[in-house]
Amino acid sequence: MIQIENLVKRYGELLALDHLNLEIEEGEIFGLLGPNGSGKTTAINCMLALLKYDKGTVRIFGEEMSPDNYKVKQQIGIVLQNVAVFDELTVYENIDYFCGLYVKDKKERKKLVDEAIHFAGLEEYTKMRPKKLSGGLLRRLNIACGIAHKPRLIIMDEPTVAVDPQSRNRILEGIKELNRQGSTVIYTSHYMEEVEQICTRIAVIDHGRSVAVGTKEELKSMIKTGETITVESVALSDGQIAAVGALPHVFDVKYKEQVLKVRCTRGKHNLMRILSYLQEEEISFGRVFSELPTLNDVFLEITGKELRD
Numbered sequence: 001m002i003q004i005e006n007l008v009k010r011y012g013e014l015l016a017l018d019h020l021n022l023e024i025e026e027g028e029i030f031g032l033l034g035p036n037g038s039g040k041t042t043a044i045n046c047m048l049a050l051l052k053y054d055k056g057t058v059r060i061f062g063e064e065m066s067p068d069n070y071k072v073k074q075q076i077g078i079v080l081q082n083v084a085v086f087d088e089l090t091v092y093e094n095i096d097y098f099c100g101l102y103v104k105d106k107k108e109r110k111k112l113v114d115e116a117i118h119f120a121g122l123e124e125y126t127k128m129r130p131k132k133l134s135g136g137l138l139r140r141l142n143i144a145c146g147i148a149h150k151p152r153l154i155i156m157d158e159p160t161v162a163v164d165p166q167s168r169n170r171i172l173e174g175i176k177e178l179n180r181q182g183s184t185v186i187y188t189s190h191y192m193e194e195v196e197q198i199c200t201r202i203a204v205i206d207h208g209r210s211v212a213v214g215t216k217e218e219l220k221s222m223i224k225t226g227e228t229i230t231v232e233s234v235a236l237s238d239g240q241i242a243a244v245g246a247l248p249h250v251f252d253v254k255y256k257e258q259v260l261k262v263r264c265t266r267g268k269h270n271l272m273r274i275l276s277y278l279q280e281e282e283i284s285f286g287r288v289f290s291e292l293p294t295l296n297d298v299f300l301e302i303t304g305k306e307l308r309d
């Protein structure tokens, strides 16, 4: 449905997209996961021909994308980071206006606007003007305006930034529902939990490149980390830290402020082995837990840095 090949975008000296390649199928909720500044917004803007790029091609619905390809643009719903609504219109009028750009039939439009209001949970606010809405409600209005016409493709750029947890959940569940109703979704985020929760496939983005693509299971199976074991409130000497590092399956040990973090490859009894060592050495410790790999581990292993700042 969407093919992006060798996309290059420079802002002066800065290489924001570095031969980005992506292929997105109809029916997916496709996540672009990367830290702030990795190029997600630039990729979206280039994809939509809102921004000129230096090299590469973008094809959407089999057609080359260009600023005046209205046939393709009509089938896309866009929710960008900056809220773009009219202050002088009410919530209802805003959604009706944006929906009206695509749907001329009044009866059909009313149905779609009502559905979008319900989708965004804005029933109680339809007569209000945007200035009176809280940040979370304003973002929900922004989303309702972008999706009311039930587009074939929905592109959302970090729609949950600075949104309260209740609004965030509502937005995420809503996206899954839109996808069930037939829309393909491209979703950018630097929150790995969100991407894990809703995306069918994920591209991990770093420095304007796609460094890994797959389902969350596929991405996690690409890496060495099988589990990360954390031991809290533990006092260790350098020699003891080195001894933990030498245990079977252990490939990375971090020790900071009395917290020990041990990354192990897949294998049985990793936790038991570490605890036995601590007991043998008569070292006391607090809480202990083991975590399965996260998308942060994927990012860390591929790029050498954390997904979060």
Ligand SMILES: Nc1ncnc2c1ncn2[C@@H]1O[C@H](COP(=O)(O)OP(=O)(O)OP(=O)(O)O)[C@@H](O)[C@H]1O
Pocket (backbone or CB within 6 Å): 011, 014, 016, 034, 035, 036, 037, 038, 039, 040, 041, 042, 043, 158, 190
């Ligand atoms: N208009 C611009 N002029 C110059 N540099 C820019 C411009 N827009 C973005 N950049 C730079 O390009 C890089 C990619 O930015 P981009 O906004 O695409 O990343 P992002 O992953 O969407 O991050 P964020 O989540 O912070 O928006 C960053 O280093 C950013 O500072």
